[in-house]
Amino acid sequence: MAPPVTSGPASDRYESARAVLAVVRLLPRISRPRTALFAATTVLTAALPLAMTVATGLLIGAVPAAAQAGPGSPEARTAYLLLAAGATALLLGRLVSHLHDAVAFNLGRDLELLLQDRLLAAVARPVGIAHLEDDHVLALLRIARQLGADFIRPERAIRGLAAIAPEFLSAAGASAVLAHFNPWLGLAWLLAWPAIFIAMQADYTRVGKTAYMRSTEMRETEYLRDLAITAAPAKEIRVWGLMDWLLDRYDRQWHDRMDHAARHQRLRPATAVGVIGTLLALTAATAFALADAGLTGAVGFAALAVYLVALTTMFNFSAFDDTAAFLSLGALPVPKVLALEHELAEGNPTPTAELPATAPAETIRFEQVDFAYPGADRPVIAGLDLEIQAGTSLAVVGHNGAGKTSLVKLLAGLYEPTGGRITADGTDLAAVDPAAWRTRLSALFQDFTRYQLTVRDNIAFGAPHLAADTDRIWKACEPMGIRALVESLPNGLDTVLSSEYGGGTDLSGGQWQRIALARALFAVQAGAKVLILDEPAAALDVRAEAELYEQFLDITAGLTTIVISHRFSTVRRADRIVVLDGGRVVEDGSHDDLMALGGRYAEAFTLQADRLARTSQEQQ
Numbered sequence: 001m002a003p004p005v006t007s008g009p010a011s012d013r014y015e016s017a018r019a020v021l022a023v024v025r026l027l028p029r030i031s032r033p034r035t036a037l038f039a040a041t042t043v044l045t046a047a048l049p050l051a052m053t054v055a056t057g058l059l060i061g062a063v064p065a066a067a068q069a070g071p072g073s074p075e076a077r078t079a080y081l082l083l084a085a086g087a088t089a090l091l092l093g094r095l096v097s098h099l100h101d102a103v104a105f106n107l108g109r110d111l112e113l114l115l116q117d118r119l120l121a122a123v124a125r126p127v128g129i130a131h132l133e134d135d136h137v138l139a140l141l142r143i144a145r146q147l148g149a150d151f152i153r154p155e156r157a158i159r160g161l162a163a164i165a166p167e168f169l170s171a172a173g174a175s176a177v178l179a180h181f182n183p184w185l186g187l188a189w190l191l192a193w194p195a196i197f198i199a200m201q202a203d204y205t206r207v208g209k210t211a212y213m214r215s216t217e218m219r220e221t222e223y224l225r226d227l228a229i230t231a232a233p234a235k236e237i238r239v240w241g242l243m244d245w246l247l248d249r250y251d252r253q254w255h256d257r258m259d260h261a262a263r264h265q266r267l268r269p270a271t272a273v274g275v276i277g278t279l280l281a282l283t284a285a286t287a288f289a290l291a292d293a294g295l296t297g298a299v300g301f302a303a304l305a306v307y308l309v310a311l312t313t314m315f316n317f318s319a320f321d322d323t324a325a326f327l328s329l330g331a332l333p334v335p336k337v338l339a340l341e342h343e344l345a346e347g348n349p350t351p352t353a354e355l356p357a358t359a360p361a362e363t364i365r366f367e368q369v370d371f372a373y374p375g376a377d378r379p380v381i382a383g384l385d386l387e388i389q390a391g392t393s394l395a396v397v398g399h400n401g402a403g404k405t406s407l408v409k410l411l412a413g414l415y416e417p418t419g420g421r422i423t424a425d426g427t428d429l430a431a432v433d434p435a436a437w438r439t440r441l442s443a444l445f446q447d448f449t450r451y452q453l454t455v456r457d458n459i460a461f462g463a464p465h466l467a468a469d470t471d472r473i474w475k476a477c478e479p480m481g482i483r484a485l486v487e488s489l490p491n492g493l494d495t496v497l498s499s500e501y502g503g504g505t506d507l508s509g510g511q512w513q514r515i516a517l518a519r520a521l522f523a524v525q526a527g528a529k530v531l532i533l534d535e536p537a538a539a540l541d542v543r544a545e546a547e548l549y550e551q552f553l554d555i556t557a558g559l560t561t562i563v564i565s566h567r568f569s570t571v572r573r574a575d576r577i578v579v580l581d582g583g584r585v586v587e588d589g590s591h592d593d594l595m596a597l598g599g600r601y602a603e604a605f606t607l608q609a610d611r612l613a614r615t616s617q618e619q620q
């Protein structure tokens with residue numbers, strides 16, 4: 001995975017602007033008409049109050065003449081017209097402002113949905129799973145996962161934008177009005193607000209980053225919290241009495257994070273002094289100049305009123321309130337999500353070869369395959385050559401850490417070899433569409449997933465397109481000996497397999513394993529040609545495992561089956577056995593061949609057989 005794009009001080013300075021721009025660019029993707037409406041209401045929200053201000057000022061100026069000329073006079077008509085214009089602008093302004101807020105709220109809500117959808121799609125896009133073990137990706141994912149939570153709300157960025165964009169326009173309009181009075185003062189106000197706004201946004205961005213960008217550290221703290229409150233580790237936490245240790249460590253980490261946050265989440269004094277000083281100086285200069293012009297008669301009463309209202313309009317600007325803060329805090333995660341999307345989109349090569357429809361009908365070959373996990377310095381598979389005849393069963397044995405699971409993960413396309421290639425009937429799997437290869441595979445991994453969903457879902461996930469075929473689901477249950485069990489559950493196939501839900505139930509380890517095997521079988525029934533079983537029956541007793549595997553071999557006759565097991569009663573039934581050590585094949589043959597060889601396999605088999613014999617003697 002590529003390292004994160006380094007952001008120097010220059011790019012930091014514009015981080016907030018880039019984040020807000022990213023939000024703005026996404027708006028048309030949500031809805032073009034609503035974005036156009038948002039732009040229109042932004043302009044109107046700014047223009048209508050300004051129009052009202054000007055009309056009011058002019059009205060104040062027109063009233064003395066109208067009063068003097070009397071009702072029905074042209075002066076009085078002008079005054080009434082100004083009054084009507086002011087009132088219309090006021091009313092329309094109110095209406096448009098509500099519409100503006102509603103459009104912003106809806107766009108904001110849909111923006112969060114869009115980001116969540118894009119995030120999920122991005123994370124699911126890579127063929128393998130290496131990115132889900134990458135620290136940098138996980139740090140980005142944590143930020144992205146918090147979208148919609150607490151103050152990390154891109155939705156609020158849009159609402160901030162909705163509030164601030166018209167204020168910008170109003171302030172520009174008010175500056176233009178003041179420029180009429182004094183061009184230099186108008187220019188000073190025109191430049192002051194954007195400068196103040198940018199300075200404040202930079203500070204909010206810095207604060208926001210310290211609040212939630214220390215993602216890796218926070219992941220660690222959250223892991224500790226989850227350990228304390230999740231059902232799965234609860235047994236061990238209690239048995240080992242780990243709760244105090246856990247809480248203590250969590251508290252210490254939490255305080256450390258909070259201290260760091262408190263130290264860095266203050267606005268810089270220099271920014272505050274600069275902003276307040278600029279505003280005070282400009283206001284004092286404008287007020288003084290206006291008072292002077294009024295007293296000397298250089299400016300008439302009506303114009304003075306307009307200028308004063310323009311000056312007060314300047315102070316409607318939210319550069320340092322919640323709205324301004326949420327604009328940057330809400331926008332900050334958006335580029336992170338887009339960066340993650342961009343990063344994960346790379347490295348998914350376009351297929352260059354077609355996988356034959358019948359493959360694998362002849363062989364699967366590992367040719368000089370090397371593999372090291374991302375970030376690891378040692379390979380777990382080194383120069384592996386292995387040819388598997390299609391339609392036969394192969395058992396892979398070896399000590400813990402020998403590379404057995406890694407080998408089948410490579411075959412399943414969950415990781416890419418770092419060297420060499422894997423072929424099916426001569427076609428390099430790296431060149432074919434991974435989805436096409438996966439439809440040929442059925443796999444049950446050691447750490448299979450116990451979905452907290454219905455029995456039906458747990459089995460049908462082997463071939464989701466056949467989920468509605470209840471007969472087929474029962475056909476997968478029967479050989480696994482779980483039909484009676486499922487029928488005895490409160491809602492049969494529709495019982496949720498979790499005691500965390502009303503009407504749900506949990507299963508024993510062995511029962512879960514049978515459900516997972518039924519899932520693998522369901523995929524086989526749906527047409528998978530290669531079956532990978534990694535410790536398929538570790539939770540079953542020896543007799544049950546032997547019976548089950550025997551049955552499995554019958555059902556899957558003609559299929560390419562690769563089984564990893566430490567149980568030699570299972571292993572010996574395979575057509576061929578390979579012993580793996582240090583990521584290489586060190587023994588290869590049938591059970592009888594390997595026993596005759598008298599090597600590692602024979603030694604381990606004899607040891608296990610002796611132990612079994614002793615145990616059964618002791619039990620008699």
Ligand SMILES: Nc1ncnc2c1ncn2[C@@H]1O[C@H](COP(=O)(O)OP(=O)(O)OP(=O)(O)O)[C@@H](O)[C@H]1O
Pocket residue numbers: 133373374376380398399400401402403404405406407
């Ligand atoms: N996701 C991973 N990231 C980094 N290293 C890993 C990962 N998974 C496994 N390893 C390392 O790869 C080596 C081989 O692991 P693998 O799971 O393939 O062994 P195995 O032969 O299946 O072992 P076991 O019999 O214990 O299941 C081990 O040293 C392990 O530490």
